[in-house]
Amino acid sequence: MKVKLIKYTPEPERAVAMSARLCYSAAGAEELEQSMSEAQIDKLIKKLSNMGHLSTFEHVSFTFAIEGISRVLTHQLVRHRIASYSQQSQRYVAEHGFEYIVPPSIAVKPEAKAKYDTLMRQVQEIYDELLGLGVHQEDARYVLANATETKIVVTMNARSLLHFFEKRCCQRAQWEIRNLANAMLREVQAVAPRLFTKAGPACVALGSCPEGEMSCGRLAGINANK
Amino acid sequence: MKVKLIKYTPEPERAVAMSARLCYSAAGAEELEQSMSEAQIDKLIKKLSNMGHLSTFEHVSFTFAIEGISRVLTHQLVRHRIASYSQQSQRYVAEHGFEYIVPPSIAVKPEAKAKYDTLMRQVQEIYDELLGLGVHQEDARYVLANATETKIVVTMNARSLLHFFEKRCCQRAQWEIRNLANAMLREVQAVAPRLFTKAGPACVALGSCPEGEMSCGRLAGINANK
Amino acid sequence: MKVKLIKYTPEPERAVAMSARLCYSAAGAEELEQSMSEAQIDKLIKKLSNMGHLSTFEHVSFTFAIEGISRVLTHQLVRHRIASYSQQSQRYVAEHGFEYIVPPSIAVKPEAKAKYDTLMRQVQEIYDELLGLGVHQEDARYVLANATETKIVVTMNARSLLHFFEKRCCQRAQWEIRNLANAMLREVQAVAPRLFTKAGPACVALGSCPEGEMSCGRLAGINANK
Amino acid sequence: MKVKLIKYTPEPERAVAMSARLCYSAAGAEELEQSMSEAQIDKLIKKLSNMGHLSTFEHVSFTFAIEGISRVLTHQLVRHRIASYSQQSQRYVAEHGFEYIVPPSIAVKPEAKAKYDTLMRQVQEIYDELLGLGVHQEDARYVLANATETKIVVTMNARSLLHFFEKRCCQRAQWEIRNLANAMLREVQAVAPRLFTKAGPACVALGSCPEGEMSCGRLAGINANK
Structure with missing residues (x-):
């Protein structure tokens, strides 16, 4: 990033x-x-x-x-x-050999990472093949991953x-x-x-946490250190 | 739709x-x-x-x-x-066997359609496998296609x-x-x-077309019929 | 109101x-x-x-x-x-004999109230006289009071x-x-x-008061009653 | 201005x-x-x-x-x-001897201008008198003119x-x-x-006038000069 x-x-x-x-x-x-x-x-x-x-x-x-x-x-x-x-358009910019983001939780698991990378390569291949078959990039992009x-x-x-x-x-x-x-x-x-x-976050900015039982507990730490 | x-x-x-x-x-x-x-x-x-x-x-x-x-x-x-x-969350709703949209330009080309469907099945498989490997759905969703x-x-x-x-x-x-x-x-x-x-569209609503040389020509038809 | x-x-x-x-x-x-x-x-x-x-x-x-x-x-x-x-226009709607709001702090003081009412009558008179002199209502309205x-x-x-x-x-x-x-x-x-x-207000909605030393004290009352 | x-x-x-x-x-x-x-x-x-x-x-x-x-x-x-x-507050800033705007259509008519100025002086006097009677400026301002x-x-x-x-x-x-x-x-x-x-204005920016029969005619001039 x-x-x-x-x-x-x-x-x-x-x-x-x-x-x-x-x-x-x-x-x-x-x-x-x-x-x-x-x-x-x-x-x-x-x-x-x-x-x-x-x-x-x-x-x-x-x-x-x-x-x-x-x-x-x-x-x-x-x-x-x-x-x-203003965002780069997938409609007008071709995604040959696109880059993709790998979530850390996947990056640290070799088996997951291998599956992830293999799938991304397949997506790239199919994307290019669709363009080769005359599909416009604005429609070929439907196969692109969220990770793109x-x-x-x-x-x-x-x-x-x-x-x-x-x-x-x-x-x-x-x-x-x-x-x-x-x-x-x-x-x-x-x-x-x-x-x-x-x-x-709210705990720092406002001194309160709206997350209820889902709270991460950081606010308690802030208050304990006061 | x-x-x-x-x-x-x-x-x-x-x-x-x-x-x-x-x-x-x-x-x-x-x-x-x-x-x-x-x-x-x-x-x-x-x-x-x-x-x-x-x-x-x-x-x-x-x-x-x-x-x-x-x-x-x-x-x-x-x-x-x-x-x-308010949109259905891919973070909180699991996408087992998700449905996907097929662009008409792909639907009408059997070869393209076959590749498209095969890839979507692979995406589903990998998504499920990632969950099986302990990846949370908020990260597994990175493999999901734009078409989802x-x-x-x-x-x-x-x-x-x-x-x-x-x-x-x-x-x-x-x-x-x-x-x-x-x-x-x-x-x-x-x-x-x-x-x-x-x-x-602008041609109907405003009687003018801002698209310049990219215009579809509909405005000319509207004006000709006046 | x-x-x-x-x-x-x-x-x-x-x-x-x-x-x-x-x-x-x-x-x-x-x-x-x-x-x-x-x-x-x-x-x-x-x-x-x-x-x-x-x-x-x-x-x-x-x-x-x-x-x-x-x-x-x-x-x-x-x-x-x-x-x-969508607000009533002072540009297009004439303010002959307009109504006006009296702040309670003025309404309770007879001397202040008398001065206030006298001034409002003068404003109405001048407004009408300006129209009589050929001034458009969009300009005559410059004399109208905030209270209108x-x-x-x-x-x-x-x-x-x-x-x-x-x-x-x-x-x-x-x-x-x-x-x-x-x-x-x-x-x-x-x-x-x-x-x-x-x-x-914030004290009721959020349980906190952002007004600092200007606070009305209501929050203290809310907390005391808990 | x-x-x-x-x-x-x-x-x-x-x-x-x-x-x-x-x-x-x-x-x-x-x-x-x-x-x-x-x-x-x-x-x-x-x-x-x-x-x-x-x-x-x-x-x-x-x-x-x-x-x-x-x-x-x-x-x-x-x-x-x-x-x-961010606007100057009439609630917090006192309007002693406030300045006021005079519309040109009033400025050019001596009789109208005289009435206008007299009224503005009266408004100033009453505003100050109300403050003298203990009315807060946030309420005294109700007498102030639109022209302020x-x-x-x-x-x-x-x-x-x-x-x-x-x-x-x-x-x-x-x-x-x-x-x-x-x-x-x-x-x-x-x-x-x-x-x-x-x-x-729309005639310059868009080449069209939305004002219909109320149009000032400027667009016709623009088109004539093309």
Whole structure:
């Protein structure tokens, strides 16, 4: 999996803090933007995070280039609706010798791994044979596996990202999308640490776990260490 | 493919017409709702449709139960973000002896069809064998084909549906989602014909084709028959 | 203030429960819809509410006709984006002798009330005089007060409503929109009690208060009574 | 009115073009981003615009600081739901000696202007008197006029902006929001001219006018000059 933050709103923390100040001030946006000190930005973002007043976090967006992920993952990913996506098309891009993702639980079992690889080779052969028989790639792709590698460009604003991390960094999320969420979190924490200080699964972000009896127990650990 | 409209806002045409009247009237919603005649509803919806004033079409929603479709289709479908989805999970529902969709272009070529069916049987076998080796179904599903049958419940409001039909009833849309869109269109036209009189691909809905040199030519036919 | 639920998805609780079951079942939507017992619906909705798995709550929508509210309220209301609105236009509907809302804190102070009423009469006079001088109502309305009464039709799905109640039933919300939220909550609880059992401000819905030192203290009371 | 673009996604045209290329290419996003020439970007954006394939335009966002506008305008503005807003609060910011907007049709009529100014002074006096009587500013603001000046920070992505311009640059839109839309259009055309070449009202953007008999006639002029 390759996850790279390729674009984002410049000075995202300043932009969020300025927008929040505007709501409670007689001064204008430009003036606020120039005059706010780092300490003021720091304090304000902390307060907004703690109170869950996240509407100003929407003013900054982050665009990721993501490769080496399966269509299992992207079918889940694109269910997040407050986001924008551009995905490599299986309709227009031929999948000769496609790459595929191997779940770790299969990778560690040699017998399972052998069966998996053999099947993937068969899928590739049949895909090519179907094209050879005059089937268009938009129909040949029906044989492709969920595991087939895909590429996608994703843009989310910081508020939508926080929600995404809350759901998908959770130990109960499916392993591949959790890996993606963790990688995206590392990328944004590197450029806007204050916006994402409290980012993570619900136990980290909210201090509570909605999973009930399915809980992984991490919250108990967090509370024990307080 | 089985497409059934299972729920919708009662009296959808009256609801849309009343909401539109409210904007331009000193009277209240309830009074308008009771007093509008069928002829008034008819005239007003026609005017709204022709002018593209569709915000009032959002007040009515339609819920469909859809079965016998592939995950090729649903991966496209869930990209429509002004909608709500509940889909059968491959993580929680085991796919023993799963059903699969066969593209018509493959169904009509015996040699292609034979290869396709053989591969699907192999996928089923490997899926079961992986489970037998202790792989969880959430990982075994990586071998499942795009063609695997799925079920989904979809809710869209009338405005979002009109947009969906514009894109997906188009001859240039992929065949399976086009079949779905046409089936959904028939369902809603049966219960709210006036809201969906002009529904269909861009050439029907807007009288123009955005596909440029890729156009199917249907618009030329429409114009010739005027 | 007059708040009336005028339309909603039929059998909303059954629709939500069926959609949730579909995700974890090999059976189809129609079959599930018919076969689920009231006890099953009850148990499933309780579980979904407790775990915050609310995506299936989006399949059911509720439409309200609302009158006798100010534009102070509607300017806040329409900030909720996962919703649909049709509002009486001040551009197209003349405001001769408009009605206006009086905040309770003003209504109880005779001196304040007298000043308030006098000003509203002056606004009405000037509005009419501007029209008499040939000013169009779309410009004359610039003199109208925030207090001016308006009418609006609002549609939200159950998930969006739960969020709206969480923010706007809170003691810290502005009094007029809080009154509206409470009235809407009563309306939906009458027709879909199980979907809205836990509906209300954050302290009721989530068992936590995000308001920090501004908290009204209600949560402490809730916890003391446990 | 003061409208300033204060933040936007860096290199917005390259970001859009790269995202579009990714869908139809076996290469990755980063590689595409670096390798695309200006001529390729130019050609691709032109094609996307002409075909209305605007989903990739969502990857780039623009944030505006806007001052010197009325609450007539902002009540309309915030109805655009695919956008983010932070507005100066009348609940928390006192409106002593507030500024107000004067519609041009009133400004040019001395008699109307005199009445307008007198009323605004009275509103200010009563507002201050109410505060003096112990009324909180969140209730005193009910007397404030629609004309009262406000400030707002707005973020929209390029696709949402194109829609906004289509509706609000139209001659039939209300004058104040039209002025805002035109000012925002100038700002974004300065930094991303290729994304907004065809931006403007429907007659400019789409070559058609949905206003029917209410049309301003501009489209006829455009067609005559072809």
